[in-house]
Amino acid sequence: MFEFLKLKSHDTKETDSDTQSTQPEPPRFMARLKKDIGPCVWAVSEDEHFIKVYGEKGEDRILYRFSDAVHDLREFKGTRVDLDHWILQEAIERVEPVGDTFEVVIKSGKRFSVSDSYRSVLLESQWIKQD
Template identity: 30%
Template sequence: MAKPSVFAIVSGALRDAICRMRHPAFRVAMLIAPLVLTVVGPFRSDIYNFWHALLLWALVIWVSTVVGMVNRSLVDRLLPRLNFLMRGGVSAVIFGAYLTPIMRLFSVGSGIMREEYYPTDLEVFLTAALGSFSVAAVRFYIFHAPEAQSELPSAPAQAPIFDRIAATRFDQIIRMTVDDHYVEIVTDLGQERILMRFADAIREMGEGNGLLVHRSHWVNPTAVTGCRREGIKVFLMTRDGAEVPVSKTYRENAISAGLIEG
């Protein structure tokens, strides 16, 4: 089978990052984080007045977060065989390495922050890398914690798909879609990209564990947060911020599942 082109990998990573940015939690975090850092005043940012510091941290947080999300999406696509935490470590090092010069140019080069108050490049690198990996570690802990597993329903033991992905429970799976010869499986832990037929991936999920809403799209009904209509087109909104198209052929499936109105 042919390997995906560089363009397909990059465009897919950008698409994944945009989906994540649509999540309500992301929007709330982008509003709260700059305000918190403005009040705390790390890296000598307390020398600036409130509005100057708020603008500084808003730009820093927004730029670094968007870059970091695209970076992680690229790593997920390029290194699908690594487990979740290993991809998080690789992503964190790469993120810190290229964000360090970007932040110096962005902060000092543009005149937003004075040179004497800017942290060292090592401090920026460690902050970026450790921050990135911490986010991955928290996500891993939340969705793999024994306490959480005991409270939520377990995946059927006969579902072979769990031998291929980091998720261990069906409730962690959000959706699947076709990308060339690959199947992209989006879970609460991130994205898995597997070289296999879409029909085989659906079969390995187990009967009755999901819903085919398009020839190229499958969703976990419990991960659907709503629907949107655009003329005659219908889209299901999932908790990762994506909008999954519902084709006419499979619309009755979504209606029967109570995901859209007839």
């Protein structure tokens, strides 16, 4: 059985200068979005020559290479969970076993399958633990 390790929230106040110095630049593809998905990218999926970008306010689909999107997100604390999916750690609500594998469910309820080759990445990153 797998269990997602929840991020601990800290009760510290940040100043604007602290936030600006620690937050990565928004990914380049954010400027191409037609819909407001919210302030933060929760997940990105490949869809042929397009990508689907998910956030707290919804999702959008734009023409953009998935490999470029993953490169744009390199400063964010996220990882690929499949050849076609990248997920931000903060966006993960839970990880559910599904047969011999499992799915990551983000806060919006959207589910992403985890391939066997990326399962070890999640385990090594300690985002989930195996009982």
